[in-house]
Amino acid sequence: MNELYPVFLKVAQLDTLIVGGGNVGLEKLSFLLKSSPKANVTVLAKEISDEIKAIAAKTENLQLIEAAYDKTYLENRHIVIGATDDKEVNKQIQQDAKAKHLLVNIADTPELCDFYLGGIVTKGNVKIAISTNGKSPTTAKRLRQFLEEVIPDDINEMVENIHQYRDTLKGDFEYKVEALNKLTKELLVK
Numbered sequence: 001m002n003e004l005y006p007v008f009l010k011v012a013q014l015d016t017l018i019v020g021g022g023n024v025g026l027e028k029l030s031f032l033l034k035s036s037p038k039a040n041v042t043v044l045a046k047e048i049s050d051e052i053k054a055i056a057a058k059t060e061n062l063q064l065i066e067a068a069y070d071k072t073y074l075e076n077r078h079i080v081i082g083a084t085d086d087k088e089v090n091k092q093i094q095q096d097a098k099a100k101h102l103l104v105n106i107a108d109t110p111e112l113c114d115f116y117l118g119g120i121v122t123k124g125n126v127k128i129a130i131s132t133n134g135k136s137p138t139t140a141k142r143l144r145q146f147l148e149e150v151i152p153d154d155i156n157e158m159v160e161n162i163h164q165y166r167d168t169l170k171g172d173f174e175y176k177v178e179a180l181n182k183l184t185k186e187l188l189v190k
């Protein structure tokens with residue numbers, strides 16, 4: 001059984017530090033910014049790749065620090081992602097983050113993670129996060145691609161319409177719940 005609890009973070013109002021500016025750092029950064037373009041992110045690495053520098057040049061909310069990891073860089077962060085190619089450094093990041101009660105993900109090292117990054121499907125306001133409990137990221141990716149195909153693009157229109165209808169409903173909470181359930185009942189029948 002997958003016992004992970006999914007949440008949807010407002011990363012624009014949190015401070016995220018990614019340590020490591022190579023391939024894996026780039027992958028984590030790209031997925032984060034793809035889903036949340038305004039995410040407040042700092043990349044810290046001894047050497048930062050040209051690809052990440054190019055993203056930083058057009059992303060105001062992305063800061064770069066070209067330096068070796070030190071725990072002082074954990075000050076004022078909420079979330080830390082470790083993605084260096086040095087296992088000892090990654091372990092140190094995890095220990096320092098735990099000592100400060102920060103949420104930490106060490107890329108590709110499930111046993112050192114407080115949370116996993118998931119596959120993400122976005123259709124307007126609708127967002128679905130996918131996890132295989134860390135067992136098969138490739139399956140998470142394939143499921144993401146499958147759901148992107150089969151979920152209709154106009155699902156967002158439906159969400160917007162129901163949102164507008166919800167705003168017109170007068171009455172107490174119970175009445176609204178009933179009206180919205182009645183309206184959407186048929187959606188599952190097919």
Ligand SMILES: C[C@@]1(CC(=O)O)c2cc3[nH]c(cc4nc(cc5[nH]c(cc(n2)[C@H]1CCC(=O)O)[C@@](C)(CC(=O)O)[C@@H]5CCC(=O)O)C(CC(=O)O)=C4CCC(=O)O)c(CCC(=O)O)c3CC(=O)O
Pocket residue numbers: 027028031105106107108109110113115116117118119120130131132133134135136137138139140141144
């Ligand atoms: C536990 C987790 C921790 C974390 O990193 O958060 C983790 C761990 C590991 N990843 C590994 C490798 C790969 N990761 C991907 C891809 C993704 N990995 C992602 C998440 C997660 N990866 C978390 C679990 C998520 C869950 O619960 O399912 C996704 C969903 C999101 C994201 O990265 O943002 C993103 C797809 C996004 C998309 O496309 O939608 C591919 C596929 C590819 O790139 O084509 C490969 C190569 C093929 C393979 O190995 O499967 C390895 C082996 C490393 C080695 O061999 O050394 C480990 C370590 C291990 O499994 O032990």
Ligand SMILES: NC(=O)C1=CN([C@@H]2O[C@H](COP(=O)(O)OP(=O)(O)OC[C@H]3O[C@@H](n4cnc5c(N)ncnc54)[C@H](O)[C@@H]3O)[C@@H](O)[C@H]2O)C=CC1
Pocket residue numbers: 019020021022023024025044045046047048049067068069083084085086087089108
């Ligand atoms: N590239 C890939 O697709 C995969 C990589 N991995 C593993 O993930 C890890 C990272 O891989 P890559 O990103 O490809 O490596 P990379 O060599 O492209 O990047 C490593 C980054 O870590 C930084 N770094 C190293 N020591 C540091 C320190 N003390 N302080 C700050 N920054 C430091 C480097 O400056 C660089 O930016 C490796 O352990 C690799 O084995 C695992 C699966 C796939």
